[in-house]
Amino acid sequence: MADLDYKVIVGLEIHVHLATKTKIFCGCELAYGDTANTHVCPVCLGMPGSLPVMNKTALEYSILTGLALNCEIAKFTKWDRKSYYYPDLPKNYQISQYDLPFSEHGYIEIPLESGETKKIRILRAHLEEDAGKNTHTLGNFSAIDLNRAGTPLLEIVTEPDMNSAEEVGALARELQRIVRYLGVSEGDMQKGHMRFEPNINLHITKNGEVFKTPISEVKNLNSFRAVERSVAYEVRRQLAAFEETGVTMQMGNKATYGWDDDKQMTVLQREKEEAHDYRYFPDPDLVPVDIDDAWLGEIKGRLCELPIQMQVRFAKEYGLSDYDAGVLTADRATAEFFDGTVKLGADAKRVCNLLTQTGLKLANEKGVSVDQLRISMENLAKLAKMADGGDVSASAATTIFEEMAENGGDPAQIAEAKNLVQKSDAGEIEALVDAVLAENAKAVEDAKNNPKKGKKAMGFLMGQVMQKSKGQANPKIVSQLLNQKLNV
Amino acid sequence: METLKELRDDIAAGKTTSVAAVEAFFARIDQFEPTVGAYLSLCKERALEQAATVDAKIATGEAVGELAGVPVAVKDNMCTTFDATTCGSKILENFHAPYNAHVIEKLNAADAVIIGKCNMDEFAMGSSTENSGLKQTTNPWDASCVPGGSSGGSVAAVAAGLCAASLGSDTGGSIRQPASFCGVVGLKPTYGRISRYGLVAYGSSLDQIGPLTHNVTDAALMLNIIAGHDERDSTSVPEDVAPLKDYLAELEIPFEELKIATVPQLNEGADALVQKAVSEALAVYKSLGAEIVEIEMPHFDYAISAYYVIATAEASSNLARYDGVHYGHRTADPKDYIDVYSKSRDEAFGAEVKRRIMLGTYALSSGYYDAYYLKALKVRNLIRSDFTKAFEQADCLMLPVSPTTAFKIGEKTDDPLQMYLADVYTIAVNLAGVPGISIPAGFDENNLPIGLQIISEAFSEDKLLRIARMHEKETNWHTQKPNL
Numbered sequence: 001m002a003d004l005d006y007k008v009i010v011g012l013e014i015h016v017h018l019a020t021k022t023k024i025f026c027g028c029e030l031a032y033g034d035t036a037n038t039h040v041c042p043v044c045l046g047m048p049g050s051l052p053v054m055n056k057t058a059l060e061y062s063i064l065t066g067l068a069l070n071c072e073i074a075k076f077t078k079w080d081r082k083s084y085y086y087p088d089l090p091k092n093y094q095i096s097q098y099d100l101p102f103s104e105h106g107y108i109e110i111p112l113e114s115g116e117t118k119k120i121r122i123l124r125a126h127l128e129e130d131a132g133k134n135t136h137t138l139g140n141f142s143a144i145d146l147n148r149a150g151t152p153l154l155e156i157v158t159e160p161d162m163n164s165a166e167e168v169g170a171l172a173r174e175l176q177r178i179v180r181y182l183g184v185s186e187g188d189m190q191k192g193h194m195r196f197e198p199n200i201n202l203h204i205t206k207n208g209e210v211f212k213t214p215i216s217e218v219k220n221l222n223s224f225r226a227v228e229r230s231v232a233y234e235v236r237r238q239l240a241a242f243e244e245t246g247v248t249m250q251m252g253n254k255a256t257y258g259w260d261d262d263k264q265m266t267v268l269q270r271e272k273e274e275a276h277d278y279r280y281f282p283d284p285d286l287v288p289v290d291i292d293d294a295w296l297g298e299i300k301g302r303l304c305e306l307p308i309q310m311q312v313r314f315a316k317e318y319g320l321s322d323y324d325a326g327v328l329t330a331d332r333a334t335a336e337f338f339d340g341t342v343k344l345g346a347d348a349k350r351v352c353n354l355l356t357q358t359g360l361k362l363a364n365e366k367g368v369s370v371d372q373l374r375i376s377m378e379n380l381a382k383l384a385k386m387a388d389g390g391d392v393s394a395s396a397a398t399t400i401f402e403e404m405a406e407n408g409g410d411p412a413q414i415a416e417a418k419n420l421v422q423k424s425d426a427g428e429i430e431a432l433v434d435a436v437l438a439e440n441a442k443a444v445e446d447a448k449n450n451p452k453k454g455k456k457a458m459g460f461l462m463g464q465v466m467q468k469s470k471g472q473a474n475p476k477i478v479s480q481l482l483n484q485k486l487n488v
Numbered sequence: 489m490e491t492l493k494e495l496r497d498d499i500a501a502g503k504t505t506s507v508a509a510v511e512a513f514f515a516r517i518d519q520f521e522p523t524v525g526a527y528l529s530l531c532k533e534r535a536l537e538q539a540a541t542v543d544a545k546i547a548t549g550e551a552v553g554e555l556a557g558v559p560v561a562v563k564d565n566m567c568t569t570f571d572a573t574t575c576g577s578k579i580l581e582n583f584h585a586p587y588n589a590h591v592i593e594k595l596n597a598a599d600a601v602i603i604g605k606c607n608m609d610e611f612a613m614g615s616s617t618e619n620s621g622l623k624q625t626t627n628p629w630d631a632s633c634v635p636g637g638s639s640g641g642s643v644a645a646v647a648a649g650l651c652a653a654s655l656g657s658d659t660g661g662s663i664r665q666p667a668s669f670c671g672v673v674g675l676k677p678t679y680g681r682i683s684r685y686g687l688v689a690y691g692s693s694l695d696q697i698g699p700l701t702h703n704v705t706d707a708a709l710m711l712n713i714i715a716g717h718d719e720r721d722s723t724s725v726p727e728d729v730a731p732l733k734d735y736l737a738e739l740e741i742p743f744e745e746l747k748i749a750t751v752p753q754l755n756e757g758a759d760a761l762v763q764k765a766v767s768e769a770l771a772v773y774k775s776l777g778a779e780i781v782e783i784e785m786p787h788f789d790y791a792i793s794a795y796y797v798i799a800t801a802e803a804s805s806n807l808a809r810y811d812g813v814h815y816g817h818r819t820a821d822p823k824d825y826i827d828v829y830s831k832s833r834d835e836a837f838g839a840e841v842k843r844r845i846m847l848g849t850y851a852l853s854s855g856y857y858d859a860y861y862l863k864a865l866k867v868r869n870l871i872r873s874d875f876t877k878a879f880e881q882a883d884c885l886m887l888p889v890s891p892t893t894a895f896k897i898g899e900k901t902d903d904p905l906q907m908y909l910a911d912v913y914t915i916a917v918n919l920a921g922v923p924g925i926s927i928p929a930g931f932d933e934n935n936l937p938i939g940l941q942i943i944s945e946a947f948s949e950d951k952l953l954r955i956a957r958m959h960e961k962e963t964n965w966h967t968q969k970p971n972l
Contacts, residue, residue, distance in 0.1 A: 042585075042586060042587050045814065046809045046814070047567075047585065047586065047587075047815070048567065048573065048575070048580065048583070048585065048688040048689075048809070048810075049565075049566070049567045049573075049585065049589060049684075049685070049686040049687055049688045049689065050587075050685075050686075051684065051685050051720060051721050051722065052722070053719065053720060053721075053722055054722065081805050083805055083808060083852075085808070085811065085829055087813050087825060090809060090814055091808065091809045092808035092809055092811055093805050093808055142825070144813070144814075277853055277854045279804075279805070279849065279852035279853060279854070279857075280852075281801060281805070281852050281857070281861060284691075284692035284693035284723070284802055285689075285692050285722060285723065286722050287722050287723060
């Protein structure tokens with residue numbers, strides 16, 4: 001195996017639940033985890049005589065996502081019926097989009113470990129209705145819950161442009177970040193808001209010849225970890241299978257796998273790709289949709305700066321580490337709050353530290369986003385400037401931040417009230433230093449002449465000065481004065 | 489026999505009561521329904537309760553709807569929260585809809601009293617009502633003959649005086665052809681004029697609900713009640729695009745300088761007496777000053793072929809939901825879920841429904857789609873343009889409704905193709921989506937009714953009804969009733 005030179009080829013199909021209030025073709029509320037069959041009506045139950053009516057918001061959310069994925073948006077799109085029999089599909093056809101999807105030909109930029117980004121092409125994105133859920137816990141019977149039936153489902157298909165499990169994971173995470181930024185989906189993996197289906201194969205070079213392994217499709221993955229691990233597992237499995245059998249990609253030998261999370265391995269579901277005939281045809285119950293320039297322009301107006309763009313900008317313009325830039329852009333509220341604060345003239349690194357070390361923790365505890373803490377961008381900028389100017393210490397800044405988060409208020413007033421204003425008056429501090437030096441002859445001696453204890457003694461003296469100042473002396477100035485007076 | 493409007497006016501004026509009217513119809517039903525077989529379900533108790541409520545309102549001078557207290561019937565493919573909605577099929581024999589169709593809501597809002605639901609060809613597939621999985625309806629003029637179809641029950645109920653008026657649905661002629669066979673007025677409005685919400689779909693792009701009545705005035709009155717936009721049906725046309733009219737308002741005003749298009753070549757395909765009836769009707773219009781223009785409809789011949797691809801393709805998909813899983817008939821002892829599907833469907837669908845599901849499935853199959861479905865859509869466009877051109881030359885088009893009068897029960901059941909040809913004059917109208925009406929225009933040698941079909945451009949029902957009314961005023965075909 002070790003001597004084989006190979007390239008991993010992965011394309012991804014992603015299903016995203018859109019966070020509309022109601023289902024795609026009826027007025028039923030979207031609900032997760034509620035009592036089975038309580039969010040249903042004649043339309044999503046596929047009752048005789050019922051008719052679908054398009055949820056305009058679902059299409060607008062889809063178009064917005066298409067725009068964020070740099071796709072071309074069709075001027076004319078329509079609905080098609082995809083026929084197959086399955087008990088969780090009440091009409092035995094799914095309303096989907098076949099030959100005229102609302103968007104095609106885009107790309108998504110994903111962050112790489114190196115700090116670079118990579119463009120993965122998007123083949124198409126279309127909108128469809130989700131099916132219900134079958135459960136098999138009733139012995140001879142299966143139970144069907146149709147609460148999910150009719151949930152708007154955005155299907156995004158990439159080109160096979162990913163070359164590692166990490167890239168696949170990065171795309172999945174980036175897409176989650178995008179749909180959350182746009183507010184079109186909660187992207188909650190636990191609730192099944194995003195499902196992934198990677199198509200994986202290898203291009204193996206052996207004796208100067210390139211062999212392509214049969215494609216595996218892994219169905220229905222609903223965690224980032226499962227996506228990455230299933231791809232990594234398939235790479236190993238395909239390599240071993242190739243070594244063993246030499247089998248290569250042919251018409252019809254694409255196989256379908258599931259992911260067994262307990263065994264951490266893919267499990268074969270269907271050996272050969274079945275020749276499904278979905279008998280697509282335009283749904284006569286729905287009218288085609290014209291997406292005119294005015295409407296598209298209105299939707300374009302709802303676009304925001306994309307997370308990857310912000311992340312790159314924060315690293316580049318503000319000199320943050322890739323890690324910090326990533327943390328700050330994990331959600332839109334934090335990113336925009338940070339960006340807004342920095343634009344008020346605060347030091348980026350300082351604001352970053354306050355937000356990532358204290359703000360996110362507090363927000364998380366309260367179950368809100370950082371912008372929902374009781375701190376305005378103006379006050380945060382002011383606090384950052386105070387800390388930078390030495391008016392308050394770093395630890396005092398944290399205390400002030402916590403107080404502001406809890407009760408709001410102006411950082412200067414809080415510093416004053418809590419006696420956290422740092423003293424930087426060299427004369428005042430010098431008096432304290434002199435007093436401490438006079439009272440601690442032993443430590444002074446150690447600091448000056450004992451190489452073993454010097455550092456510790458210095459720390460002790462520093463602590464004494466700080467204590468005398470009730471923590472308000474600027475430690476920088478204290479340290480400078482001590483060094484100067486002890487001549488070390 | 490009182491017309492819908494007369495009865496409505498009498499009840500409103502206190503000359504009779506709704507309860508009396510309901511009882512009178514049920515007395516006739518008791519007497520004649522065993523022979524006619526128009527109804528799949530009757531709801532006498534509910535009807536009498538409703539009637540009493542309306543009577544009480546009228547007695548106290550409370551405001552009532554436009555059809556207050558009048559007993560009407562609907563085809564059994566319109567969902568109602570009372571009684572079953574069977575579509576004439578064993579697969580829905582015990583299906584009770586949880587909601588009312590849009591037209592049922594409209595009838596309720598008009599305070600009409602629905603007394604029963606009418607027999608039909610299973611899922612509206614047929615031209616004789618012989619395909620009903622539940623019942624045989626006979627022609628009130630001759631019980632050995634079919635009433636036509638698929639709205640055979642709705643038509644027979646009106647013709648036999650078993651309700652004041654009824655609703656049918658028309659996918660390829662299912663209102664007009666039986667209306668012609670039974671001597672009543674049958675209007676298929678423009679596609680999109682009436683909401684299909686709650687109408688169990690056969691061919692979704694062709695289906696349209698319409699009234700079956702004793703005369704043109706009643707048809708206009710019914711249309712007033714049921715027409716209009718409904719946001720639950722995306723294909724129902726907004727009123728700013730196609731404004732609604734009061735169809736009774738100008739009904740009595742003859743259409744001036746009327747130009748009528750005929751297609752002599754097409755008429756030749758009909759029985760001699762049918763041709764004669766059409767000629768006589770044209771003569772009536774000529775006597776009223778109308779001008780007759782002979783035109784060609786070059787693509788009319790392809791209508792049946794295109795229809796049986798499009799309608800069956802849509803049907804194969806629309807009927808997929810009857811699978812024994814969620815509602816309706818389920819096979820007794822299935823091995824697995826595939827068995828639930830195949831056995832339930834095999835046991836409960838009739839032969840014609842299966843035939844059309846197979847035809848449609850085939851037409852949509854990969855590799856055949858372009859040759860059948862796509863080609864049929866192209867033909868449909870050509871037929872539309874035939875009509876557009878026709879209406880550039882004339883105000884309306886007049887044709888036979890059916891090449892024959894009512895045929896014997898069992899006469900065509902072994903030859904589906906012959907049965908399909910019974911719709912040769914009506915099918916193109918559905919493909920084009922334009923409105924068409926069948927009005928009584930004579931009788932054949934066996935005293936079986938003959939209808940005249942008048943067709944006009946989309947959303948011109950007001951004109952269509954006025955033109956029909958001109959003929960009605962000059963003739964008495966519509967006043968002749970079967971001797972039961």
